[in-house]
Amino acid sequence: MTLEQELPPDPAAVAANNRLGVTLQRGVSIVLIALGLYVVVQSLALSYYTPVGPGPGFFPFWLGLLLIALSAASVIASFVSKMPVVFEDMIIPEPAASAQMAINFVMVGFFALTVVPLGFVLSMFVVLLVLLLVNRVHVLMALAVALGGGLGASYAFSNWLHVYLPPAPYGALSAIGL
Amino acid sequence: MTKRFAAVLAGACLIVAGVTAAQAQTYPEANKRSSVIVAATAGSGADITGRLVTSGLEAAFPGNSYQVVNLPGAGLQVGMQALADAPKDGYTFGLTSLPTVITLSMDAARGAQFNRDSFIPVANFAYDPGAIAVQVDSPYQTLADFIAAAKEKPEELTVGVTGPGGREHLDVIGIEQAAGVKFTPVFHNDSGLALNDLMGGNITAVQGSVGDFTAQVANGRIRVLAVFNDKRSTFMPDVATAEESGFKIYSGTSRGFALPAGAPEAAATALSDAIGKMAADPEMIKRVQDQGLELKYMDHTQYGAYWDSEIVRLTALTAALPK
């Protein structure tokens, strides 16, 4: 793998990274405040209390308020506290690492989209092949692992454990028992 | 989003390759793969029943295979939606649990995209009549005692049932309407935990099915007051039916099969006949009884009529649910 990276020794870069981290932490807290507001507003449409205890809207209402309070408090605390905040990793990875993360992410989405229409074996074969090639595994090795992984898992689950996995369309792979 | 999602699920059932199957003269054609949607997790009671029947169908139609596809989620709603949207070639059918399929589609808030017209009833196979039980040292010996007490103390008697609006809850509403009383329902996620609360003396009674109660009756911990069926249960012949106590309430959980609407009629009759033959097999009867269920075969038309009558019965009861 060529993506190995060390934390940059440059103290200015580390300080900048920590500042970015604190800013983003506040950002997440603000998103949580917004989420809390949404939940509170939505919960108003649900009945709050019934003759035998809290109704469907009771807990969402109070949880929403609580989330707003806690997130607001942590935003305020981040301005008040003088304790240095340290982040282990670079918040924004190097472009190559970011790209690889994105491809991993997209391929899981590809699996979700195609597992039913294409069947498990074909869908997983494509996912594995792409991920292996992106990781710069040799083409032959990648083909072997992708085939072995997709077919192997499918065999183990369908034929051995009798767990249903979506088959390939038009019985394409029925000749080999899948 | 829901629509698109339903379409994706429908794809889940795309096992059968044949394009011209819908015009088939004979059903099933030789060497076909059918999928059987079971809207419950592998290993649940419904799943075991489903697998029992598919193994029977494989024996009845040699060369054909039947793959159980478990699609649990949201009660039965995910699986039933998938069945309604499944290919209409007759080679995808599903296990249907009445009355839950009906109660789900009646609850507008759940947004189910299916109803009675989405399915062709095939046959009913197993049945578990509803029943009500109390602790063994409870003062109530009969359903009449229990109802008399409820008349004296409105809302004070608590009855454990599974989720709000479910069959057991509606059974309790049925008793309330028939007897002019009021209970307080206590919701549990499964009958085992409700029984634990009953045996611990936390609730007055549990409304469930005969199959839920047989083990604890044998242990001498609970007493079944009544069975909500037209005849006494073979598992507890000493227990009177609700009808004998003067309440004409019939309710229970059934497990049958249905095809998606639009599938060939020939498929429904062929499957119905095959299941009928299976239901007469003593070995099969024993297998079903081992699960604590009664085998109750209804053919294609009988099952449809039963489905319709349940809709009429439940419409009256769901109107009484707290909004």
Place this chain on the structure above:
Amino acid sequence: MLDTLSYFVAGLGTALTPEYLMYALIGCLVGTLVGVLPGIGSAGGMVILLPITYGMDPTGAIIMLSAIFYGSYYGGTISTVLLSVPGEVASVVTMLDGTAMAKQGRAGAALSIAAIGSFVGGTCAVLALVLIAPLLTDVALRFGPPEFFALLAVGLATLSLLAGESMLRALAMAVFGLMLGVIGSDPTMGMPRFTFGLTPLLGGLDFVPVVMGLFGLSEVLLASQNPVGKVANVSMKALYPSKQEFKDSGMPIARGTVLGFFLGLVPGTTQALASFLSYAVEKGVSRHPERFGKGAIEGVAGPETANNSHANAALIPLFTLGIPGSPSVAILLGAFIMNGLTPGPLLFSQHPQVVWPIIASMIVGNFMLLLLNVPLVGMWVKVLQIPLKILNPLIIMFICLGTFLVNNNPFDVWVMLLFGLLGVILRKLNFPMAPLALTMIVGPLMEGALRQALSISRGGLEILVRGPLSISLLVIAIIILTMPLWSGKVRRRSAVLGADAVD
């Protein structure tokens, strides 16, 4: 008592005949396998073998099925530690320190300790079933909704022990987890809440896709940035725990055994809850809570012991009362009934020739699993010698497969993907995720129990403190919740309360 022992010894004799030994071994192997494979839990594994048991003799059938049940909790640790994919929901919390140990080349030690702890927890629970089961019969019945609610309150209170560097962020994550638990049909009126019109959400958000995303996928995604470290140096010395690690694991294993055992007696609790509580307890009593999450052996030993102890103890209400406390145990109950046996007090008097070999075989099975697991640690750890560029795609395959298999539904894969992204963000920004997972388990159970309690009292809140059991549990909850505030040592306080408290 002597009667019981002689029955047990006779049962052990039967369990040790070659035929029953083989059934136990098959069960242990299948159990380990389904434990290793993410997505298939103990329940799924038992179902796989259920058809084979038709026509087998009842004793053999139930020996095999119960071996799958308790064996799966051994297997779950393996994928959790080595692949950062939770093999079982009960092993999620083991990830926090197990994967960190793997990165330090201590995967072998983590697996050995987990196997030993599982053995101790499992065996003690079975011995308790043999020796003191009659005394424990009523424990399950003492837990009505108010007591169950109070017990869950204790679980929720352990949050205060799970916080990382910031108590405020930990609490915010806990509340977020409770909100995720609210999704679905509410337990009071069946009203859909926060389902966004998505049918699969009507039944609530499944736990498996959420944790697979938060803990599993996010780990793989982050590995793109920090690829070093996972490949362990697999010398024999590194395979087995050091003296210090053995010493550090002793008490966590003991505490995990007791904790898992008592939770197992209460129907409705899960193995995951037991392991979470054990983790919180270990972190709470530790003199170095800051080591947790960075490869503390106590964080592996405690939870892995607790979930096995729970699994075996959960069989006590089944045997003595006929009450199944969890879905997996319910399948076992089904197997009993299908074979014409009714679990409960009568089982021991009517079918001693069936029940005692089954119980004795659980000791045999736990022993087999210990033998299977410890010497094979070397083999399992070899998985880490696969180059990361090949291993990571395979891990993604297992995560996708495991998530998909929960409901055979791609919807869960989308949920997992969403939470994978969330996990990356939360991890990078030091938002702790363990509180979120804990509250997501506890929240829905608590709301259900509260509703049940208040239905029984028709709205009166006094039912929550109706007896000594619920009162003392609630007091314990308050003590744990406020622990960070009053536990004296300043050094300790700054470690727990962290950045927000010190200025």
